[in-house]
Amino acid sequence: MTYANVGTLGAAPGKRDELAAHLTARSQELADAGCLLYEVGVHDDHPDTVYVAELWTSAEAHQASLRLASVQASIAAARPLLSGEMGGFDFTVVGSPLRD
Amino acid sequence: MTYANVGTLGAAPGKRDELAAHLTARSQELADAGCLLYEVGVHDDHPDTVYVAELWTSAEAHQASLRLASVQASIAAARPLLSGEMGGFDFTVVGSPLRD
Numbered sequence: 416m417t418y419a420n421v422g423t424l425g426a427a428p429g430k431r432d433e434l435a436a437h438l439t440a441r442s443q444e445l446a447d448a449g450c451l452l453y454e455v456g457v458h459d460d461h462p463d464t465v466y467v468a469e470l471w472t473s474a475e476a477h478q479a480s481l482r483l484a485s486v487q488a489s490i491a492a493a494r495p496l497l498s499g500e501m502g503g504f505d506f507t508v509v510g511s512p513l514r515d
Numbered sequence: 516m517t518y519a520n521v522g523t524l525g526a527a528p529g530k531r532d533e534l535a536a537h538l539t540a541r542s543q544e545l546a547d548a549g550c551l552l553y554e555v556g557v558h559d560d561h562p563d564t565v566y567v568a569e570l571w572t573s574a575e576a577h578q579a580s581l582r583l584a585s586v587q588a589s590i591a592a593a594r595p596l597l598s599g600e601m602g603g604f605d606f607t608v609v610g611s612p613l614r615d
Contacts, residue, residue, distance in 0.1 A: 419556055419568050421521045423604065439610030446613055452552070453613050454570065456519055456606030466606035468519050468568050470554065504523065506556030506566035510539030513546055513553050 417451065418474040422503025424465045427496055431457065434465045434496040437489070444485050449476030463498065470508070517551065518574040522603025524565045527596055531557065534565045534596040537589070544585050549576030563598065570608070 426434045438455045445453060449472035456466040471477040480486055526534045538555045545553060549572035556566040571577040580586055 417554070419554055419566065421568055435609050439612055441615060442612040450613065453611050454517070454519055454608045455610055455612075456608045458604070458606045466519065466604065468521055468570075470568075504558070504566065506558045508554045508556045509535050510555055511553050512539055512542040512555075513550065515541060 416473060417508035418471045418477055418505065419508055420467075420469045420471070420477060420503070420505040422467055422501060424467065425498035425500030426463045426465055427498050428463065430496040431463055431465055434493060437493050437496060438465065438467065440489075442485070442489075444483060445480065448480040448483060448486075449473065450480065467503075474505075474507070516573060517608035518571045518577055518605065519608055520567075520569045520571070520577060520603070520605040522567055522601060524567065525598035525600030526563045526565055527598050528563065530596040531563055531565055534593060537593050537596060538565065538567065540589075542585070542589075544583060545580065548580040548583060548586075549573065550580065567603075574605075574607070 424434065435455055435457060450469065451472060452470035454468045458464065458466065524534065535555055535557060550569065551572060552568070552570035554568045558564065558566065
């Protein structure tokens with residue numbers, strides 16, 4: 416079952432764009448791990464927040480990706496850019512009006 | 516700029532699956548209006564919530580879609596299925612690690 420994870424990441428003051436650049440660095444490994452979609456964004460009204468919307472082939476694929484050495488290194492590298500605030504939710508996809 | 520809208524919709528008691536079915540009814544009109552992705556889901560831990568994650572060609576396309584007669588009719592038809600609780604956030608996409 417396709418798994419969705421969407422969330423907000425608080426950026427350290429002045430670090431939002433650096434955090435967004437970090438999160439959008441090309442990663443074939445994510446695709447290989449079962450990541451189907453990984454959109455990163457910002458909102459003018461919330462200048463210290465980075466947004467992510469992810470789709471994965473399964474919740475297990477998402478969990479497993481967090482154990483990849485490259486992903487752990489990326490998380491460690493992002494740490495100085497984060498305020499520690501996080502939000503969001505996850506869900507199991509049941510369908511879409513755009514497909515049968 | 517690609518626009519993302521993700522959210523939670525509270526379902527009236529016992530109406531979650533009906534609401535999810537309503538939201539996943541095939542709609543060519545959404546695609547024609549600029550909807551790129553519209554994933555609907557559920558979570559075992561939150562039995563009265565339906566989740567949506569949408570991507571649109573622009574925030575304007577999303578706003579305009581809300582004025583379509585078919586969308587307004589769909590929202591009216593969904594009203595008895597909703598508890599009134601809503602959450603979520605929207606953002607402007609700046610990139611993805613899955614593409615250059």
